[in-house]
Amino acid sequence: MGGGRKTSRLCRLFLAVLLRCCAAQISFSISEEVDKETVVGNLAKELNVNARDLQTRDLSLVSAYSQEYFKANFRTGELYVAARIDREELCPKATKCTLNLEAILRSPMSLHRIEVLVDDVNDNAPRFVEESHSLNVSESSPAGEHFLLPLALDADVAANSVKTYKLSANEYFALDVQGGDGEQSASAELMLIKALDREKQAAIKLTLTAVDGGKPSKSGTSLLTVNVLDVNDNSPTFSQALYKARVQENAPFGSLVVQLSATDFDEGDNGRLTFAFVKRAHFDPADVFLIDADTAEVTVKGRLDYEAQAAYDIHVQAADHGLSPRRANAKLLVEVLDVNDNAPEIVVTSLMNPVKEDAERGSVVALVTVTDKDGGKNGNTQCKLGSAAPFHLKSNYRNYYSLVVDGPLDREEYAFYNVTLVANDEGKPPLSSASLIAIHIADVNDNAPRFSESVINIYVKENSPAGATSHRITAKDSDMNENARVTYALLGDANGIPISSMININPESGDIVSLQSFDYETLQTLEFKVQATDGGVPPLSGNVSVNLFILDQNDNSPRILPPYSEHGSANGESVPYSAEAGYFVAKIRAVDADSGYNALLSYQLSEPKGGNGPLFRIGSGSGEIRTRRRMSEDDLKSHPLVVSVCDHGEASLSATVSIDVLVLESTADIRTQFRHVPRKEESFSRLHLYLLIAIAAVSLVFLLSLLAFVAFKCRRRTDGGAPVIAAHPDGSWSYSKATQQYDVCLGSDTLKSDLVLFPAAFPPAEAELISIHGGDTFTRTQTLPNSEKPKVPNSDWRYSASLRAGGVMQSSVHMEESSVMQGAQGVLVQNWPTASSAADAEGGEVSPPMGAGVDSNSWHFRYGPGGPGGPPQHLKAGDVPPEAFIIPGSPAIISIRQNQGGEDDKSDFITFGKKEEAKKKKKKKKDKKDKKGKDDDE
Structure with a gap:
């Protein structure tokens, strides 16, 4: 039933x-x-x-x-x-x-x-295959060592499978749980967290619990017994923690899978290793594979079946032979390679027939199913069309396909299609199968005219007569009969002018005819489009871009450029009789409105024949006319030259120009000739003239500035008899001006002496200027603050500066140059504009630019004692000169000796201090002078 x-x-x-x-x-x-x-x-x-x-x-x-x-x-x-x-x-x-x-x-x-x-429903609890499990752990095992634990099985999958493991509370071990996320089940290893001591506890009882991910969760338990072994201190070590290998499912017995390797640093039995598989749950690797206990060589032992199990996860253990054997674990992943022994099968479950020609892309024609009994890549199939056809296989779901329209269908060209379906798997070698489907097509007008090129280039010679056919444009239509009849039309315009006013196209044949003659120099390119339309209902059309290029013809003669082409001008040049070979005469320039070779010009020269041969030559490419040789007496004095300029067109065109070259013998003739007939080639251009004027102007401005600067400096040195100060080795200073000479000395009986020199235009703020009048009086005009006092200079120095003194003879003295002298007895403080080192420890000297002699005025400034601790030898303490300048508050003595014509006419002293003291010293000096005069008489 x-x-x-x-x-x-x-x-x-x-x-x-x-x-x-x-x-x-x-x-x-x-x-x-x-x-x-x-x-x-x-x-x-x-x-x-x-x-x-x-x-x-x-x-x-x-x-x-x-x-x-x-x-x-x-x-x-x-x-x-x-x-x-x-x-x-x-x-x-x-x-x-x-x-x-x-x-x-x-x-x-x-x-x-x-x-x-x-x-899946969580209706199965995790279950251990072994209700109890024993582990042997050496007491010398280091913390962090891992030990394999029994694997719990759960018939449920995904979230309901085993997700985690738990271990009963203890102080030596913890769990290292791997996986448990996503669709994978969890696994656990026992991890030692504290060193074991066999003398304290020889065996440790633990409870391992496996918990699934269901809600509510279910669990299963297994009893673990850890036996603590003694002594062996080195554990074996595998060369890799994870080994991977591949083996075909039809591999014969004894085929090598992988060679494992492990080492132990111990000696003797403690270093001799034995390899073995670890049985976990229901799977015993020894049923399928064999491992050599001594060499760790893994070979095939049983029959492999890819469809039953595609991979094997094997744990291998290496143990030494010590009294307390130590072990190491490695993981071996063996992938079983499928053997391709089943061909794909194609089943067509539905077919729509016939199919209209205008069926849209994606329209379903048939449903196809492909199956393969193999697994893995050998069971992965791909189905495709085995013959060229406007159809496409679309994947719907796994191995289910839809045969859909993927291109235009044309009933007039193909009344039906024999579509071949070919299915291949991914095996090695791949297997395939084929199926034939006959599809009939119903006709509609679905093909537009098409051009063979996306852009068509047409070339037309300029000056071609109107009405000439330049090109035939052809479009093809895949349809037949009325749907394939094509007509042509022009589209677009050029520069705002309809293209149909310049060219025309035959609507039936597609011949393009020019309606006018084209000029390359005016128009080089025309861009337009041609539309092709079929006779279907509704009609379909297609466009193509057309570039019409005008080809240049040699229809323009070369044109001579000015100055030799100027209307009504006489082209004349002159050459000196002494000109050497290669002397430049003139240069002819010409242009051609054509392009390419039609515009490539060459120059030729013709001249009357002479007894000594041609005198001139011209560069064929440059147009430069130069002498070929030196002049001779037999040569003519006037040479009419004719220069011909030719282009390189197929029918060459030319232009000529005449030049009369006059040979001049004398220099005057050459100058006259150049004055009346300027050389066109060597004359300055306007730009050159502007550049020359600019350079000259800049140079002139620079020269004037330099002269003004020099004049200003010289004026400062010589204006008003510029004074010069010189320091002498004996401690005196000289100030020279005109024909007078002054000696200035600082007395040894002064407590403080100041000499202040500053510019007249900008005197220091609060500085004091003393004017000495002819009546032995002086006035104070300005006070110099103590903060403005200059620094003490080095005793080894030289100085030269201009000093202007005005109104001395009119009973006033002015200090103008920027200089300051200050100091106690025998000390000089100066701040001069210019100084250089060259003196001894007692003073310095600088020779002034202006010589101080018999016919010159000079001031000798003597500072400090003339000798060790005393005043200058030629002065006495208390003597006051008739003319002096002082700075109040500085009771230093300055002696001014006035020399006229080299003779010592006067010797006056002024004491810096109170006015009454100055008068007493002056009177004392006068008495001394009178006494000296009497002694001289005696």
């Missing part, structure tokens, strides 16, 4: 395929272990069918499962659960579990695929 029902369902499915009905994918989701008659979804709504029509259209559900898990309610259109669904029973190893059904409706016939996703 069950077999008959299954056969009936298969017949219905085959009938649906024959009726070429369109299938659609419908997806539902339901949890496992739900009660019977639980509603999965509304089929009527998903199929877009009225619930009352489900029974009249004979809805049937077809599945490939032995048990009927779902049924349909024809009254409500709902799909409900008909039998208990256990996900672990249906999909024991899959992370995603689906049940596939086929829903078939008749009148009209339609096929729909139904996919029911069975969601």
